[in-house]
Amino acid sequence: MIALSEDLLHRLRERAPEYDRENRFFDEDLAELKDAGYLSPQTLLETVRNQRLLARYAPATALGINMHHVVVGVARVLHDRGDTTLDWVLADAEAGELFAFGNSEAGNDQVMFDSRTVATPLGDGGYEFTGTKIFTSLSPAWTRLGIFGRDDTDPDDPKLVHGYLTRDTAGHQAVGSWDTLGMRATQSFSTRLDGARVPAERIARILPVGPTGDPYIFGLFANFLLAIGSVYAGIADRALELGVEAVGQRTSLKNGGRTYAQDPDIRWQLADAAIGLDSLAPQLEGLARDVDELVNHGGDWFRLLVGAKTRAVDVSRQVVETAIRVSGGRSYGASNELARLYRDVLAGLFHPSDPESAHSTVAQNLLGPLE
Incomplete structure (x- = not known):
């Protein structure tokens, strides 16, 4: 390790x-x-x-x-x-190469199950990709970029083509700006693809449009959702630590100068935050271990994965807010670490699967498809 x-x-x-x-x-x-x-x-x-x-x-x-x-x-x-x-x-x-994702697209709520990017076959097994990807984290530094697009050569049987660009490939550029509320250092610019070529040996998968049980897609969702959930849990870990420090230093005139660590209401709030946070490691780590050990959850896999990510993000936001609440007005200062953590944790709202998609996935697992 x-x-x-x-x-x-x-x-x-x-x-x-x-x-x-x-x-x-x-x-x-x-x-x-x-x-x-x-x-x-x-x-x-x-x-x-x-x-x-x-x-x-x-x-x-x-x-x-x-x-x-x-x-x-x-x-x-x-x-x-x-x-x-x-x-x-x-x-x-x-060998030290840095990989990144160029998958997200504006207006594509199908996420990985459809694409607005055009994938044009070159006849030798390679493809050209044309379209715009958003939220390309690591934009200034990636050396390998995963992308995908839609091949409509056969309109009755469209395909989704997944491949990997190298940095020295022509036909891609970072566009727009990255001046966001939080998670600013990721520099997740949009990426414009204009005939960017991926050779046959770098084409990872050609899959049908729509949901699929292909291991490539399973691997993508499993790694993304559990790793994303872990990042936000880490933010909450730090926020709880700062909240505990703050209440040990703040004193209350009402309570005879004792610290807020002796205030029952404050103690309850921090305890409640810790109870929620303590629930994340067993869920995130347990599912990660199951992926590593090839445990077969069958049709429940996507329900479990989206549930873990959704819970991790929601709990982490609540923990950060609690830490700010118990730390008092100084946490509202722009340079305060808790203020930055609050801005950073809000980014969890925008990662797939969003709450609507997650609940739809779980409902379908429980109740079957809508009629």
């Missing part, structure tokens, strides 16, 4: 406010994490634990690096199930 040293983690925490304030990419963090071997393949359980720890110190850095580990994690899921077609991803990650 890759170890994140205390010295490294504290350096990352020291730089986090600067990245946020200056709205710039975490170049120094990335260099240190790469030197520490953190880009190398990990089991999903290791990823979930490491990413939660990393987010406790540098949330935006953790969220950005998450995208790399999701792509590498998909390759690991396939390898563990006897499919070696993406073993080159594992080798590239071991």
Whole structure:
């Protein structure tokens, strides 16, 4: 298991406010994490634990690096199930290449089950991709970019084509701006694809439009949802820590100068936050272990995965808000760490699967499809 040293983690925490304030990419963090071997393949359980720890110190850095580990994690899921077609991803990650996702699209609420990007076959097994992807985390630094698009060559049998660009490929550029409320250091610019070519050997999957049980899609959802949930749990870990520190320092005139740590109402609020937070590790880590150990949850898998991500984000937001509430007005200052954590944790609302999609997935698992 890759170890994140205390010295490294504290350096990352020291730089986090600067990245946020200056709205710039975490170049120094990335260099240190790469030197520490953190880009190398990990089991999903290791990823979930490491990413939660990393987010406790540098949330935006953790969220950005998450995208790399999701792509590498998909390759690991396939390898563990006897499919070696993406073993080159594992080798590239071991060599220090940085992977990112170019999958999200504005107005595409089908997420991975359809695409507005055009995938045009080249006749030799490769494809050209034309379209715009949004929220491309790691935009300034990725060396490998996962993308997908729709091939309508046969209108009666459209296909979704998944492939990986290399940085030196022509036909892609970062566009727009990244001036967001939180998670600013991820520098998740949009990516415009204009005939960007992916050769046959970098085409990962050609799948039908719509939901599929293909292991590639399973691996993508499993790694993304559990790793995302872990990042927000890490933010909540830090917020609870800061809340406990704050109430141990704040004094109450009403209570004879005693600290708020002796106030029953404050104690209840922090205890309630901790109870919610303590529930996340068994769920996130348990499912990650099941993925690693090839446990078969059958048709329940997607219900379990979207439920874990949704709960992790919701609980983490509640914990951060509680920490702010018990810490008093000083936490409202723009430079206060809790204020930054609050802005960062709100980004969890925008990652797939959103609450509507998650509840639809669970309802379908329980009740069957709508008639």
